[in-house]
Amino acid sequence: MMILALFANLFIFGMVIFLINKIFFRSHKQVSKGGGVRRFFQFGLLFALTVISGFGLSGLLGRLLRIGISLTSDRNALAVESSFTVVGIPLLILVALWTRRTFTKDPSEKESMAWNLYLTAISILALVLNVTAQLKILKVIFSDGVLQGSSISQLIVWGGIWFIHFKFLSQARQSINSINDHLIGSIIGLGFSVSGLLTILQALLTSLFDFNKEAVIISAGQPLTQGLITFIVGAPIWYVYWIRTSMMIKRVASWFAYVLLIGIGGGVLVAVTAASISLYSVLVWFLGDPATQSASLYFKNSPGSISAAIVGVLVIWYHRDVLSHENTNERTEIRRIYEYGIAGIGLIAAAGGVTMILVSIIESLSASAQITGGGSTNSLLAAVTLIIVGGPIWWFIWQSIQKKSETNPVEEHSSLIRRIYLFILFGVTGIISAAMLLLGAYFIFKDLFQQGIGVATVRQIRFSLGILVTAAVVSVYHWFVFRNEKDVEIRRNPVMAIERKMYFFVEIKSKPGKDSELIGAINKYVVHVRKERGCEKFDVLLDPTNPGSVYLYEIWSDAPSHQTHLNSAEFATWKELSDPLIAKFTAKTLDSTEI
Incomplete structure (x- = not known):
């Protein structure tokens, strides 16, 4: 009941926000441009409804897949799952249509942090739940256990939710928030892959050194089986998030x-x-x-x-x-x-x-x-x-x-x-040295005022003395x-030079009679350049008042990406083909006004 009450409040609050958006923002587009509060509730509501619908649909589908078990077992859970599905999915569709309409009116909404945070949160949650289901199913496959319908439904439903949102993230590949999502997925995949590989090697080495011959038996509960299951689940995640995605995006911090x-x-x-x-x-x-x-x-x-x-x-x-x-x-x-x-x-x-x-x-x-x-x-x-x-x-x-x-x-x-x-090293270790000195002095004075200083006193201060000497040496060094360098002013807000975008404006003047041939060659070449990593924009422009000239406007995400483009074999081939057509080539490097 608490969940249903929370859901009802969310729904009512979401409808209020929706009405405010319809009435207020239609006539005040300049206000909606900021839209931080509206985005928060819109995408927050979308996230909540997606989760609710996912759990409800997964639960009902799991009941259908339970062979030999009544669908109405555990009726309280059935009621929750039914309400989540029957109410949650229609509301999810309505909010999704609202979101789609928002994007149609203002495509820049797709670049907002709120939307990207939503994609990151829901895709990572769906990934985790899908991986959990995979682990359960694979453990059953390698054993004599019974395959649970709930595991299959969880795999299907949350796998579908992950796939849909991963597609959205792939479309916004160059967005900072989508990049972070891909890196989070890479960490999850790397963690599972490394853990699985470590367990497999441990099982093989254990058998090789004759510590336990059963370690290499493929059966449930054996280390080799557990390692294989973990690796089978983790490796595809790492491949999709890292090899297929993160390796292709721009290099940010x-x-x-x-x-x-x-x-x-x-x-x-x-x-x-x-x-x-x-x-x-x-x-x-x-x-x-x-x-x-x-x-x-x-x-x-x-x-x-x-x-x-x-x-x-x-x-x-x-x-x-x-x-x-x-x-x-x-x-x-x-x-x-x-x-x-x-x-x-x-x-x-x-x-x-x-x-x-x-x-x-x-x-x-x-x-x-x-x-x-x-x-x-x-x-x-x-x-x-x-x-x-x-x-x-x-x-x-x-x-x-x-x-x-x-x-x-x-x-x-x-x-x-x-x-x-x-x-940290001279300050913190200096504080530690002072603390150990005080502690040692306390033991010395305590024994001095009681039974007198002796061998027992030295034993009491052995840890304080050992830490004091070591910390003091580290601190002094x-x-x-x-x-020697404390007078040097610290750089504020250091920016990685590698992340600075590169802007170029190029004017190419063709040789007499080579206009069409040059434009055709550039248009063919641009198709390949736009696919290169780091190329954010590559526009080909013409000036009707200045025939024979072609203008290029380029934006590259960083200097290394542009340098890789210039060093590529495709660029060298392009130079060989275009040089005979070009009379004059002028390139300007521009700076952005954004700070």
């Missing part, structure tokens, strides 16, 4: 954020974490105190970490290869986030290892015990692992950053990302780096 932060950065985290776990296990087996003397029992989890490392490296390799084809050495803020982030992770890992070693040394000295005894050895090996893995990562990334800083100091030192990185 969110695109580079996906490649650098999700692809390369995420791959680095997975690979490094998995490699650290594997290295630690090996060190403990040979040098430490393993929990068991049976190699098969001790290393039974190693296939998982090895598989994660392999998959992480594959993800890194692929996305680095994608980035290498962009033909840009532009040092953007997104790239800085990636580099400083990886450097920070490496530094934190190495500092944690140093802290653990200092704590172990203090504990060993205060207890008059050997530092290599029992669990202390394993703790030291964990610390060594963190230093071995984190130290080189921080060193190589930081040295690369510093070299770029030496090459172009003003640009690097004025970066907001660099300033935040340095502030980065303070000196910051001090």
